[in-house]
Amino acid sequence: MARGSTSVEVRRDGVAVITVSNPPVNALSLDVIASLQRDYGEALRRSDVKAIVLTGAKGRFSGGFDINAFDKKPKNEKPGYLSIDFLTDIVEDAPKPSVAAIDGVALGGGLELAMVCHARVSTSSVQLGLPELQLGIIPGLGGTQRLPRLVGLPKALEMLLMSKPLKGVEAHKFGLVDAVVSADELISTACSWALEIVEDKRPWFRSLHRTDRLPALEETKKILNFARVQAQKQSASLQHPLVCIDVIEEGIISGPRAGLMKETLCGKMLEMSQISKSLRHVFFAQRATSKIPNISNLGLTPRRIHKVAIVGGGLMGSGIATALISNNLLVILKEVNEQFLDAGISRVKANLQSLVKRGQMTKEDYENKLSLLSGVLDYEQFREADVVIEAVIEDLSLKQKIFADLEKYCHSNCILATNTSTIDLHLIGQKTSCQDRIAGAHFFSPAHAMPLLEIIRTHRTSSQVVIDLLNVAKQIRKTPIVVGNCTGFAVNRMFFPFTQVAYFLVDYGLDVYHIDHVITKFGMPMGPFRLADLVGFGVAIASRKQYLQSYPERCYKSMLIQIMLEENRTGESSRKGFYLYDDKRKASPDPEMNKYIEKSRSMASIVQDPKLPKLTDDEIVEMMLFPVVNEACRLLDEGVAMKASDLDVASIMGRGFPSYRGGVMFWADSFGAKYIYDRLKDWSKFHGGIFEPYEYLSTRARQGLSLAAMADGAMSRL
Numbered sequence: 001m002a003r004g005s006t007s008v009e010v011r012r013d014g015v016a017v018i019t020v021s022n023p024p025v026n027a028l029s030l031d032v033i034a035s036l037q038r039d040y041g042e043a044l045r046r047s048d049v050k051a052i053v054l055t056g057a058k059g060r061f062s063g064g065f066d067i068n069a070f071d072k073k074p075k076n077e078k079p080g081y082l083s084i085d086f087l088t089d090i091v092e093d094a095p096k097p098s099v100a101a102i103d104g105v106a107l108g109g110g111l112e113l114a115m116v117c118h119a120r121v122s123t124s125s126v127q128l129g130l131p132e133l134q135l136g137i138i139p140g141l142g143g144t145q146r147l148p149r150l151v152g153l154p155k156a157l158e159m160l161l162m163s164k165p166l167k168g169v170e171a172h173k174f175g176l177v178d179a180v181v182s183a184d185e186l187i188s189t190a191c192s193w194a195l196e197i198v199e200d201k202r203p204w205f206r207s208l209h210r211t212d213r214l215p216a217l218e219e220t221k222k223i224l225n226f227a228r229v230q231a232q233k234q235s236a237s238l239q240h241p242l243v244c245i246d247v248i249e250e251g252i253i254s255g256p257r258a259g260l261m262k263e264t265l266c267g268k269m270l271e272m273s274q275i276s277k278s279l280r281h282v283f284f285a286q287r288a289t290s291k292i293p294n295i296s297n298l299g300l301t302p303r304r305i306h307k308v309a310i311v312g313g314g315l316m317g318s319g320i321a322t323a324l325i326s327n328n329l330l331v332i333l334k335e336v337n338e339q340f341l342d343a344g345i346s347r348v349k350a351n352l353q354s355l356v357k358r359g360q361m362t363k364e365d366y367e368n369k370l371s372l373l374s375g376v377l378d379y380e381q382f383r384e385a386d387v388v389i390e391a392v393i394e395d396l397s398l399k400q401k402i403f404a405d406l407e408k409y410c411h412s413n414c415i416l417a418t419n420t421s422t423i424d425l426h427l428i429g430q431k432t433s434c435q436d437r438i439a440g441a442h443f444f445s446p447a448h449a450m451p452l453l454e455i456i457r458t459h460r461t462s463s464q465v466v467i468d469l470l471n472v473a474k475q476i477r478k479t480p481i482v483v484g485n486c487t488g489f490a491v492n493r494m495f496f497p498f499t500q501v502a503y504f505l506v507d508y509g510l511d512v513y514h515i516d517h518v519i520t521k522f523g524m525p526m527g528p529f530r531l532a533d534l535v536g537f538g539v540a541i542a543s544r545k546q547y548l549q550s551y552p553e554r555c556y557k558s559m560l561i562q563i564m565l566e567e568n569r570t571g572e573s574s575r576k577g578f579y580l581y582d583d584k585r586k587a588s589p590d591p592e593m594n595k596y597i598e599k600s601r602s603m604a605s606i607v608q609d610p611k612l613p614k615l616t617d618d619e620i621v622e623m624m625l626f627p628v629v630n631e632a633c634r635l636l637d638e639g640v641a642m643k644a645s646d647l648d649v650a651s652i653m654g655r656g657f658p659s660y661r662g663g664v665m666f667w668a669d670s671f672g673a674k675y676i677y678d679r680l681k682d683w684s685k686f687h688g689g690i691f692e693p694y695e696y697l698s699t700r701a702r703q704g705l706s707l708a709a710m711a712d713g714a715m716s717r718l
């Protein structure tokens with residue numbers, strides 16, 4: 001079946017309106033492109049057509065090239081056949097002018113198509129951008145050449161390197177669109193504009209040949225070199241932003257056609273790179289997380305969530321409150337006394353102020369959002385809440401008492417959610433008789449900034465509650481993953497072996513700072529020891545206790561944190577953890593650490609393995625992350641996680657696994673199950689259960705299957 005098409009309607013005034021139609025975002029599939037070529041050919045041939053207007057169906061111009069189609073392009077495709085032979089030589093150089101009528105989105109190839117046109121008319125709400133770098137590629141339909149010529153080099157670099165779209169009015173200010181009109185007037189204005197070009201009443205611009213917005217050569221070099229430094233600072237492991245800058249440079253120095261050709265050739269190479277494959281996988285994985293079998297296909301509609309109550313105004317509670325009010329939900333924040341309540345509200349204010357400082361919120365918005373928050377000391381107002389999120393310390397009996405109270409005070413449809421990061425939900429709800437309304441809403445710290453929301457359901461949680469929480473995630477612009485109930489749930493449980501192995505390696509002779517260095521070089525934002533400092537040793541010990549109880553056979557019992565706590569080192573909050581911290585929270589290594597490490601090693605009473613301290617960086621990464629893959633296999637087999645791609649998204653958004661590696665399971669599949677199984681088996685012979693490969697992994701290794709392939713029967717356990 002064809003994936004989309006275009007249609008052409010010739011109006012009485014002689015304008016052919018060509019409409020791209022490929023729901024939901026009018027992506028440029030290979031079928032759409034073939035149809036567009038046919039319709040353009042017809043419009044250019046017909047003598048009754050004077051001009052062309054290009055638009056998208058149902059209020060969306062185009063979301064760009066079909067991301068599914070990169071692997072489907074014909075292998076022997078002539079370089080530049082689309083970008084140069086068709087778009088430049090036929091459309092842009094045509095004897096009839098084209099005007100783009102843009103509403104909704106014009107992204108990637110969509111905007112490139114619009115820039116080939118001789119003028120652009122848009123609505124004010126439209127989003128125009130070239131986000132290709134987020135997919136590990138560069139624009140491939142002339143975007144690297146036309147955008148700088150339309151908006152100037154600095155703005156084009158900002159839009160490209162930061163994948164930052166412009167709205168209609170700003171796009172008009174920068175010359176990317178020529179007029180901003182209402183959606184009702186869009187087509188008629190574009191048609192009149194096109195006819196006025198024919199009548200010489202408007203300029204007939206070919207974007208590729210404009211030079212009026214390009215800086216002089218010397219200035220160009222300065223701007224591009226600065227951009228190179230910034231791109232490297234942002235991520236030293238990524239080459240494609242540098243390639244993008246080189247391609248822009250080629251066009252300015254050697255002329256736009258040379259630039260187009262370089263764009264085509266480099267683009268082809270980047271499309272085939274592992275980085276692009278990984279990032280494209282992440283794009284679809286992210287959108288698949290809210291597709292829950294037997295839930296999202298039941299036809300349930302989310303109930304309206306207007307007011308959310310939060311129990312506990314600590315770091316997590318205040319972060320959650322910030323996330324909710326920032327997205328226009330009313331929030332009631334409860335604390336046990338005035339002092340704690342004031343502290344909680346001050347934290348919310350500080351969070352909002354940091355958004356204002358970063359330019360993500362206006363001062364006026366700050367006041368508006370803050371007015372959505374009210375603080376309380378009892379449950380009276382909880383009667384009005386549609387959802388309650390409990391965010392107190394990890395103390396089971398306290399949580400049980402709170403949930404029993406909530407059942408008394410809240411209305412009978414109210415969702416009762418807990419932000420626990422580890423405790424079994426059945427236990428939390430044990431003293432209630434409303435287990436169908438109980439779910440987990442696990443935020444990651446800082447809750448107003450981290451993009452993931454882990455929604456936990458038990459066997460008793462109703463489907464409606466899951467649908468409602470998915471909708472809350474959407475309202476507060478977080479990516480949800482829905483998982484089952486167990487100690488640590490999916491995200492933290494998957495990564496608990498990572499921390500265990502880190503402590504194991506230290507006792508066996510590796511250096512703390514070297515491990516952190518290797519992990520950040522791999523692409524994670526911080527190593528396990530810097531992270532332990534950030535979350536605080538109190539939290540680290542509490543969660544380790546939970547894992548020891550639930551999964552004792554794969555825990556490593558290091559004494560290191562306990563020893564450091566006895567010396568009043570508690571992490572970043574006390575300015576002394578594995579690192580020392582200055583006033584600006586800058587971390588520096590502490591030579592005194594050796595003392596604690598020696599003590600931990602002697603208490604571990606293990607013979608240091610002469611081989612381990614000589615591990616290469618790759619071996620350290622494998623030794624720390626293959627047990628994570630192993631745990632992820634358990635989560636899939638137990639049905640705690642529904643699909644491997646959910647764990648990819650979870651690892652990236654919850655734990656900072658580098659997205660350009662595609663997430664933990666996608667990365668693992670690049671090695672293959674057998675390699676990972678063999679490595680774990682070898683290590684487990686010497687170092688025990690922490691490395692013991694799980695059955696799901698060994699089966700896949702034996703059968704030569706990928707880890708992402710769905711296990712037979714795993715779903716039925718959900």
Ligand SMILES: C[C@H](O)CC(=O)SCCNC(=O)CCNC(=O)[C@H](O)C(C)(C)COP(=O)(O)OP(=O)(O)OC[C@H]1O[C@@H](n2cnc3c(N)ncnc32)[C@H](O)[C@@H]1OP(=O)(O)O
Binds near residue numbers: 025027110
């Ligand atoms: C040659 C060129 O230079 C190369 C390119 O053009 S590469 C593509 C560049 N374009 C992009 O990166 C834009 C990607 N899309 C988006 O950012 C967003 O989808 C959007 C802003 C267009 C719409 O957002 P939103 O309304 O929230 O819908 P969203 O859920 O993201 O997408 C709806 C559906 O369209 C699909 N989709 C969106 N853009 C797509 C694309 N370019 N190709 C294929 N499918 C796409 C999504 O996968 C999703 O499918 P699903 O319903 O089966 O899950």
